[in-house]
Amino acid sequence: MDVEEYSGLRVKRRIVSASKCKTGLQNVEFVPIQNVETRTKRYFSIHVGVKPSKDWGTIGVVDRCVSLSDFCVTRITDMRGSFSNVYITGKAFSQNQNHIGMGSIIAIKRPFLLRPTETHHSIGLHVDHLQQMWVIGQSMDLAQCSSYVRKDVRCAEWTDIRSGDYCDKHLERVCNYSKNGRMELAGGDSGFDIRWATQKRQSDGSILYESKREKRVDPIAKLFANTARAGRDKEAYYLKGKGLVAVDGSLIQKTAPSKKEATAAEKQELAEFLKGRRDPGAEMIRKIKGIKEDSPRTALSKEALDKMGIGIKSLTKEEEQAKKRSFEALSKASDKDDDDSQKKPRYVYL
Numbered sequence: 201m202d203v204e205e206y207s208g209l210r211v212k213r214r215i216v217s218a219s220k221c222k223t224g225l226q227n228v229e230f231v232p233i234q235n236v237e238t239r240t241k242r243y244f245s246i247h248v249g250v251k252p253s254k255d256w257g258t259i260g261v262v263d264r265c266v267s268l269s270d271f272c273v274t275r276i277t278d279m280r281g282s283f284s285n286v287y288i289t290g291k292a293f294s295q296n297q298n299h300i301g302m303g304s305i306i307a308i309k310r311p312f313l314l315r316p317t318e319t320h321h322s323i324g325l326h327v328d329h330l331q332q333m334w335v336i337g338q339s340m341d342l343a344q345c346s347s348y349v350r351k352d353v354r355c356a357e358w359t360d361i362r363s364g365d366y367c368d369k370h371l372e373r374v375c376n377y378s379k380n381g382r383m384e385l386a387g388g389d390s391g392f393d394i395r396w397a398t399q400k401r402q403s404d405g406s407i408l409y410e411s412k413r414e415k416r417v418d419p420i421a422k423l424f425a426n427t428a429r430a431g432r433d434k435e436a437y438y439l440k441g442k443g444l445v446a447v448d449g450s451l452i453q454k455t456a457p458s459k460k461e462a463t464a465a466e467k468q469e470l471a472e473f474l475k476g477r478r479d480p481g482a483e484m485i486r487k488i489k490g491i492k493e494d495s496p497r498t499a500l501s502k503e504a505l506d507k508m509g510i511g512i513k514s515l516t517k518e519e520e521q522a523k524k525r526s527f528e529a530l531s532k533a534s535d536k537d538d539d540d541s542q543k544k545p546r547y548v549y550l
Contacts, residue, residue, distance in 0.1 A: 204336060206230045207259040207278065209305055214337035221307060221336055228257045228309055234282040240313055240323040257309040260284065261339045263358045265301055266449035271442065272300060273449050276308075279342065279360035281368065283322075285447055287314065287439055290328035299335040302358075303342045306335050314437035317444070324437040345370060467491070 202211045205218060206225065231239055242252050260276030263283075271289040286308065288300065300306070309332050314324035327333040341362050345355035347370035357367035364371060434446040444452040462470075471491050474482050486493065 202337075204259060204305065207232070207305075209259070209261060209279075210340040211305060211337040212340045215299060216307075216334050216336050221334075224307065224309060224331075224334065225257050228255045229253065231256045231258050232282075233258055233260045233276065233278040233284055234280065236282075236284050236325075237322050240325075243313055244315065244323070254310060257307060258284070259305065259307045259336070261342050262300065262302060262304045262306060263342065264447075265304075266447075267297065267300070268449055271439075272297065273445065273447055274300065274306075275447070276306060277358075279358075279363075285322070285324040285435065285437070286311070287324060287326045287437065287445070288333065289326070289439070289442075291330045292327045292333050295330055296333065296335050303339045304335050305337055305339050306333055308333050314439070317436050317438075321435045324435075326437075326439065462489075 202214055202218075203209070204211055205222065236258055239252055239256070258276075260278055262274045263277045263279075264273075264275035266273045271287065271293050274286045274288065275283050276286055277283045286306075288296070293300075296306075308325060308327060311325040311327050311332060314326050316323060341360050342358055343361040343365070345357045345359055345367040346365040347355045347367070349355050355367060355370060357369070359365070359367045366374060434448065434450075434452070436444050436446040436452055439445045442451070446452055467489070470485075470489060471493070474486060474491065475493065485491070
């Protein structure tokens with residue numbers, strides 16, 4: 201039996217030999233898919249500290265694949281409830297497009313990271329170069345859930361046949377049905393939890409078993425996941441040269457909001473409001489809205505009115521200060537002329 205060394209996945213119809221796969225990952229740290237999300241979040245964390253190395257890689261099974269003309273969008277899993285979205289473009293896609301499909305085991309090395317459009321979505325992976333990914337072979341254990349959601353409509357989820365023929369949702373439903381007739385199962389569902397148990401060796405050498413349900417859930421992510429908007433939003437990432445691409449392969453085009461045309465009554469109301477106003481804001485609104493106001497006819501030109509300070513031209517800050525100083529100087533001169541105590545006495549000689 202051919203078992204992949206790093207991930208423990210069983211391989212059939214191997215394409216890349218075990219020695220070449222080991223050579224390709226020898227200079228990078230192998231990160232299981234269940235730890236990819238925790239590692240990638242640290243790259244964009246606001247906390248001060250040393251960022252993890254970019255020399256890392258992972259291996260997973262493709263359980264979703266949308267192939268287009270020049271790129272494909274896949275989701276890789278460890279068949280234990282952990283997933284990562286992977287965008288494959290460039291030479292990585294052109295050289296491997298015939299081997300990428302449902303159940304393919306692919307290795308990812310030094311991927312580029314894609315920021316999600318929503319905070320409650322996970323960070324995506326992007327590979328473009330030939331050295332960043334390769335197809336190891338086909339998974340022996342990936343199988344579609346045996347349950348049916350409706351008559352003649354089979355469940356679309358995929359599972360590991362080594363753990364059973366049902367996905368998480370339908371396995372839990374079967375367990376709940378069994379509780380009604382078996383008293384030994386009525387006290388809990390620990391049998392369901394142990395199916396997804398993972399081993400973690402502690403510092404004292406003992407092995408700690410951690411089930412999927414015991415993993416800590418981020419309360420903020422849980423809050424966003426329960427909103428109505430979260431159900432409508434697609435997971436999407438900005439792909440260089442492509443734009444905003446959703447996980448189903450569709451391109452998301454941003455549409456500009458429609459402009460509401462003002463009615464005749466609204467235009468008339470705005471014109472009445474601006475009537476007689478000569479400040480810069482009012483003049484700008486008139487230009488934007490196309491409102492024309494008849495100014496009173498005068499014998500002087502606009503330049504002459506501006507120089508006299510009674511035109512519609514707005515003054516700069518320096519001009520306002522100069523105008524203020526001029527008025528103050530004129531006021532002082534007028535007060536000086538009116539002060540009789542400082543005038544020299546005048547005499548009339550006969």
